[in-house]
Amino acid sequence: MYRLTLSAALKPFLAPSALVASLALPVAGVAAQERPTAEAMEAVRDADLALATVGFRLATANAPLCDRQEPGLGIQLHTLDQFDAGAREAARAHFGFAAPIAIEGVVAGSPAEQAGLRRDDSLLRVGAVDLAAIAGKPGTTDRLVAAQLAIAALPPSAPVEVAYLRGGVAGSATVTPLPACKSRFELLLGTAYPASADGTMVQIGARFLEEYPADQFAAVVAHEFSHNILHHRDRLEARGVTWGLLAGLGGNVKYFRQTELQADLLSVYLLANAGYPPRASVAFWKKFGPSKAGGFLRSRSHPHWADRVATIDAEIARIDSNPTRPLVPAALAERAQPLSGDWQSLIVRRK
Structure with missing residues (x-):
């Protein structure tokens, strides 16, 4: 179980519209203008990946039940956009962003892991999806959502070539996805217990993960x-x-x-x-x-x-x-x- 303290102290670290996609641990006494710590940003990664792992496991194991499918790659994406202005440079340095969209985490045992993709790889292209061409807006998850939807529209089981930057060096990997039920999974920050689905996305409150x-x-x-x-x-x-x-x-x-x-x-x-x-x-x-x-x-x-x-x-x-x-x-x-x-x-x- 994750022991998270979800308080208003988190909000300066992330833009309000990005709270559906990320979570961080508050640091006692941190003022709004201070940068988030490495511990806080690793908590973002851990919590997002925990939900992504459950979603991947459910979506791939139950693909035969679904009439709407997507390629199950096993990667959790994030963008610089979703961090607010005061946290963006700290996030760029900590996660090593060399492109606007990067891999926040890789699901253990997934096709992405088997193909050699790693967390903090900055993505340039996934199959026919040119991630560098996807527009975004600082303080929003617009670019993240657009990237997720574009990747989800690829054939569910066809091998896909992924181009990335790792430590400033270009690389590529061929990922053979597992067919997966089509759905996005997002973590909601707050002290309540929200859980909802809108047909294309599942949103779950972080309190469930905590408690x-x-x-x-x-x-x-x-x-x-x-x-x-x-x-x-x-x-x-x-x-x-x-x-x-x-x-x-x-x-x-x-x-x-x-x-x-x-x-x-x-x-x-x-x-x-x-x-x-x-x-x-x-x-x-x-x-x-x-x-x-x-x-x-x-x-x-x-x-x-x-x-x-x-x-x-x-x-x-x-x-x-x-x-x-x-x-x-x-x-x-x-x-x-x-x-x-x-x-x-x-x-x-x-x-």
Whole structure:
């Protein structure tokens, strides 16, 4: 588990719009104009790579379940843009940026590692994607997002040539990616517990990484990732639902509850296929649910956490009786269909 103290002291280190992509440890007594320490910047790297590793593992192990795929390279990117003006030169020196986009971290055992790519390699080109030609704006993640999306549009399993600078010397490597479910993964800084998916991206609050064991953190990621695999955002929009505070009112409720339960059920398959214990989801809800899953509106748009545990438990029993991998749940066949709002047939009530 990561022991992070997420406070307002972090904010001077990073531009506000970049907080979705990076995390740093605060340093006691550091004023806004001071440069971030090496320790802080290494915490950025560690935390981002922790989420990237979980995302890569889930996305590649479950590629057969996904109708939208991308090349799974196993690299976590960052840009100079995402650091604010006061931290940018310190970041350039610490990470050795020789180009606007560089490898922040490499997932252990990934195709990128096997091809010899390393953290702090400054990237020039990935296949047909000319990274040097991608425009950016200081204080934003615009360049980072554009690079991620362009790389994701490459063929999911075709070898890709990567050109880089390492210590000022040009090099190249051929990476043979693993097909992966298409999705970006971003870490959100703050003291709350946000977790969301918008169809193309999964965002997870750093507090989950701080306070929950690795397998339970993976369960949170798997749940949100399931929303993307099931195209829930598109299907909810097609139903004309209202988001935000009104999600728990009126005709919205049945659709949100249906998608939450579908994501709960699919998430345990994703965990099992990726070699995580499916019961980590149960352990997470038993810890998170009693103190943090309440609130009137949330309790209406989301099933009660104890019922979710009972529902997940019942599905895990089915998984335990099936040694086949990867497991492909029948519910995937419904993802091209409109949401029916029938959440009652999915739920198992707590005893």
